[in-house]
Amino acid sequence: MADSSAMRRVAIVTGGRRGIGRSICHQLAQAGFDLVLNDRVEDEAFARTLVELRELGSKVEPHAGDISDLQGHAALVDAAYRRFGRLDALVNNAGIQVRNRGDLLDVTPERFDESIAVNLRGTFFLTQQAARRMIADGGPASGRSIVIVSSSxxxxxxxxxxxxxxxxSGLSMTAKLFAVRLAQAGISVYEIRPGLIRTDMTAEVREKYGAQIEQGISPVRRWGEPADVGVAVASLVSGRIPFATGIAVDIDGGLLIPRL
Structure with a gap:
């Protein structure tokens, strides 16, 4: 009897152990995906997310690794093919916030390089690695996708x-570049721009932005939740918007709408 898992779609989610990444994984599991769960640490949150996803019916391959380490990209993509024999979606969610907010004139080369290495360089080259493998594997002519989670x-x-x-901002161009390059291979590329989302990453500015939300900084006057982003990602990679690629989807309560 054929393995029923071969009929299920497969996604790699980076930075998937908590926050937005965990919600993306939950939504993909509910949409019928098996998953490669990537994060740079395997801790209690990582283990808890694995349990939750399996309870939702997904087969999950854990794969610890920092996406800023380009030498680890091939192994991450291989994990999907080794366990499941296919890859239908890559969700580039992993990213870091600045260590210390402060004056632009005080940004050091080290701080700058750290942000670029994870948020932009790592994402660019992992996308490249996954795209090459998708093209080479002789998979379906359409229906595969890559999502890049950027920011407002x-x-x-x-x-x-x-x-x-x-x-x-570099990720926005990355999404467009790969969208154009991969369209003929049947791989759609999307950018997701979360706005003010209630996560551990925004905890230190919760009071500041909470007050601004109440005053109308975004037309929808509430914090976004990780599930808001997860639902958007699942909709895109499930093929519900097939005649689109290279688009930026703002999950921000209208924060980016220009107003007078």
């Missing part, structure tokens, strides 16, 4: 975290 800071200026903004 791909467009909004926040001088107190300048290096983060630069890295995220």
């Amino acid at each position: 800071n791909a467009a909004l200026v926040s001088p107190e975290k300048g290096e983060y903004c630069v890295s995220k």
